[in-house]
Each structure stands twice: as C-alpha cells, then as structure tokens.
Amino acid sequence: MDSRASVQARYEEILERFLFAPGTPEAELELAAAFELGRSLVCGKASPDDIVALHQEAVGHIARRHPTLLLGQIAGRLDQPLLELTMAHGMAFREQLDHRIQELVRREQASKLEALGTLSAGIAHDFNNIVGCILGFAEMAGDDLPAGSRGQGHVEQIVQACFRARDLVARMLTYARQTPEKTRRLNVAEQVREILAILAASLAPKLRVEFSDESGQACIQASPGQIHQVVMNLCLNAADAMLHEGLIQIRLQPAARCADAPPGHRDDLCLQITDSGPGMSPAVQARAFEPFFTTKAPHGSGLGLSVTQGIVHQLGGEITLNSRSEGPETGTTFRIYLPIDHSAPPGPGEAP
Ligand SMILES: Nc1ncnc2c1ncn2[C@@H]1O[C@H](COP(=O)(O)OP(=O)(O)OP(=O)(O)O)[C@@H](O)[C@H]1O
Numbered sequence: 078m079d080s081r082a083s084v085q086a087r088y089e090e091i092l093e094r095f096l097f098a099p100g101t102p103e104a105e106l107e108l109a110a111a112f113e114l115g116r117s118l119v120c121g122k123a124s125p126d127d128i129v130a131l132h133q134e135a136v137g138h139i140a141r142r143h144p145t146l147l148l149g150q151i152a153g154r155l156d157q158p159l160l161e162l163t164m165a166h167g168m169a170f171r172e173q174l175d176h177r178i179q180e181l182v183r184r185e186q187a188s189k190l191e192a193l194g195t196l197s198a199g200i201a202h203d204f205n206n207i208v209g210c211i212l213g214f215a216e217m218a219g220d221d222l223p224a225g226s227r228g229q230g231h232v233e234q235i236v237q238a239c240f241r242a243r244d245l246v247a248r249m250l251t252y253a254r255q256t257p258e259k260t261r262r263l264n265v266a267e268q269v270r271e272i273l274a275i276l277a278a279s280l281a282p283k284l285r286v287e288f289s290d291e292s293g294q295a296c297i298q299a300s301p302g303q304i305h306q307v308v309m310n311l312c313l314n315a316a317d318a319m320l321h322e323g324l325i326q327i328r329l330q331p332a333a334r335c336a337d338a339p340p341g342h343r344d345d346l347c348l349q350i351t352d353s354g355p356g357m358s359p360a361v362q363a364r365a366f367e368p369f370f371t372t373k374a375p376h377g378s379g380l381g382l383s384v385t386q387g388i389v390h391q392l393g394g395e396i397t398l399n400s401r402s403e404g405p406e407t408g409t410t411f412r413i414y415l416p417i418d419h420s421a422p423p424g425p426g427e428a429p
Pocket residue numbers: 310314315318352354355356357361365366370371372373376377378379380381382383409
C-alpha cells in the first residue's frame with residue numbers, strides 16, 4: 078500500500094500537470110489518473126475527510142511553488158480533479174460495501190445449510206437403523222414363505238423398497254456432507270434426456286419441454302444423482318410457476334456462447350433452463366436460494382434451489398438467475414455452469 082507521503086506526492090503531480098494543461102488531451106489523462114487514485118484510496122481505507130485534507134494540502138503546496146498565481150485561482154482550477162477523485166472514491170467504497178454485505182448474506186446461508194446438514198444426518202442415521210430392521214425381518218419372512226408364493230412376491234417388494242430407502246439415506250448423508258458423492262465422467266445431454274423421459278410422465282399435458290443439445294458430447298465430473306436433482310428441481314419449479322400451460326426450454330451449450338458467463342466459468346458447459354412463467358419479483362429473486370424460503374407454503378419446503386445451488390458449488394460450478402416479472406415477456410432463466418471434463422474417455426473394458 079502507498080504511504081501517505083507518496084500518495085500526497087502523486088496527487089500533487091497530477092494536480093500540477095492539470096493546472097498547466099487545462100482543456101488538453103493531457104488534462105484528460107490527469108483526470109483519469111485522479112480517478113484511479115480515488116479508487117486506490119479506498120483500499121488504503123482513506124475516509125472522505127482524508128481526501129479533503131489531501132486536496133487542501135496539495136493546493137497549499139502548489140500555491141507556494143507558484144507564487145505568481147493566486148491561491149483562489151489555483152483552487153478554482155483544480156475543482157475538476159478533486160471531483161474525479163471524490164467520485165471514484167465514493168463508487169469504490171460503495172462496491173466494497175456491497176461486496177461485504179453479499180459476503181455476510183452468503184455466510185448466513187452457509188450456516189443455515191450446515192444446521193440443516195446436521196439435522197438431516199441425524200434423521201438419516203435413525204432412519205437407516207429402522208430400514209435395516211425392516212429389511213432383516215422381511216428377508217427372514219421371505220425365507221419362511223413357500224417359494225414362488227404370492228406372499229413371497231409381496232415380501233420381495235418390501236425388500237426392494239428398503240433398498241430404495243437406503244439409497245435415499247445415502248443421498249441425505251451426502252447432503253449432510255458426511256460422505257462425498259462418488260462422481261464419474263458423465264455426458265450431461267444423455268442425463269438430461271433420461272430425466273426428461275421421467276419428467277414427461279408427471280407434467281400437465283399442456284406443459285411442453287424443448288431440449289436443444291449444442292454440447293458436442295461434452296462431459297463433466299458428477300454423479301447421475303446430482304444432475305438428476307439439479308434438473309428435476311429446476312424443471313419442477315418451472316412447471317409450478319406456469320401451472321398448467323407453457324414452455325420449458327432446456328439448452329446445453331458451451332458457456333463461451335453465454336454473454337453473462339461469470340468470470341472463471343467461461344470455458345464451462347452451460348445448462349440453461351428457461352420458463353415462460355410469471356417470473357420472480359426482485360424481492361423473491363433476492364431470497365430464492367435461501368434454505369426454507371418458499372412462496373408455496375404449505376406445500377413447498379423451500380429447499381429445492383438451495384440444494385441445487387449446493388450441488389452446483391460442490392461440482393465446482395456456478396448458478397445464475399435472471400427473471401422478469403413485469404412487461405409483456407415474463408419468465409425465468411437459470412444457467413448452470415459446470416467445468417468440462419477434458420480427460421480422455423475410458424477405453425472399452427475400462428471402468429468409467
Ligand atoms: N421458475 C420459477 N419461476 C418463478 N418463481 C420461482 C421459480 N423457481 C423458484 N421460484 C421461487 O423461488 C422459491 C424457492 O424455490 P425452491 O425450489 O427453493 O423452493 P420451493 O419450490 O418453494 O419448494 P420445494 O422445491 O422445496 O418444494 C419458490 O417458492 C418460488 O417463489
């Protein structure tokens with residue numbers, strides 16, 4: 078960081094050059110330099126009072142160096158650099174403040190998710206014991222029944238349901254971050270097609286889903302369950318928003334084609350889900366990813382988006398939200414950016 082004396086010297090240089098070159102291209106450069114200095118002063122924690130003191134001191138020094146000029150004249154001509162300096166300082170200060178507020182909100186959300194994780198880990202643990210008990214007795218009951226009987230068929234259904242319940246428990250534990258989910262090289266387009274086939278059965282007849290795949294077979298590192306949850310949550314939200322009629326557009330494309338890809342994700346794969354629903358007001362958008370935030374009480378749990386965001390972050394990706402709730406064209410777009418797996422695909426016979 079610059080010392081007070083070197084900042085003072087730099088500012089004086091800027092002012093002095095500006096003083097003797099008003100209205101020239103050089104003066105514009107000095108104004109830009111004053112602007113830059115204003116921004117950098119925020120990092121040095123300078124207050125607005127410091128800036129006024131800096132300016133007054135600089136004007137005083139310049140007046141002493143140029144006794145032929147009147148102090149009032151000098152001060153009058155140097156208003157413009159002061160304005161640039163102050164403006165840049167104010168803007169940068171505001172940015173820092175916004176950033177700090179966002180960080181606080183993010184931390185609060187993380188702590189809510191952590192509490193939820195602990196809770197679900199506890200429930201999952203107890204649930205696992207109960208399922209284990211049902212499974213054990215069901216298997217014993219199946220062994221006691223005559224082979225091929227109806228009763229044995231029913232017991233077999235119970236056993237299968239128990240295995241599904243165990244799967245669910247494994248997912249809850251993953252959510253609680255007790256066991257990391259096993260990821261593998263995954264073709265996202267294939268996964269989306271599978272999910273859409275399942276989803277089609279549960280959507281209202283007038284709700285249409287279009288999928289355009291421009292991914293060029295790009296793969297990512299994830300588990301099928303993670304992608305399943307992400308796509309399902311977003312499609313179900315879209316369907317909820319549109320009630321009975323409308324269009325859900327899903328698009329898979331390189332992030333380089335998305336104008337607003339966040340920094341660090343421009344080489345990712347982008348999964349975009351757009352609906353033609355009523356959109357979200359700015360107030361709803363601000364809280365949409367918050368755990369337990371829902372406008373669908375008492376049916377919604379408010380966990381869909383926070384879980385989705387958690388998964389996307391776990392995969393090293395990012396999720397963005399754009400929504401319009403006013404004007405003729407309302408609707409919502411979620412974009413999910415996921416790092417592409419550039420490793421060579423496994424050869425025949427190799428594990429994926
Ligand atoms: N596509 C969308 N269009 C309009 N509003 C949406 C959309 N997606 C989410 N929302 C808003 O964000 C809120 C939070 O969504 P989230 O998926 O986290 O919870 P939920 O859908 O209310 O409940 P859950 O998914 O747990 O059943 C929703 O209640 C809704 O107000």
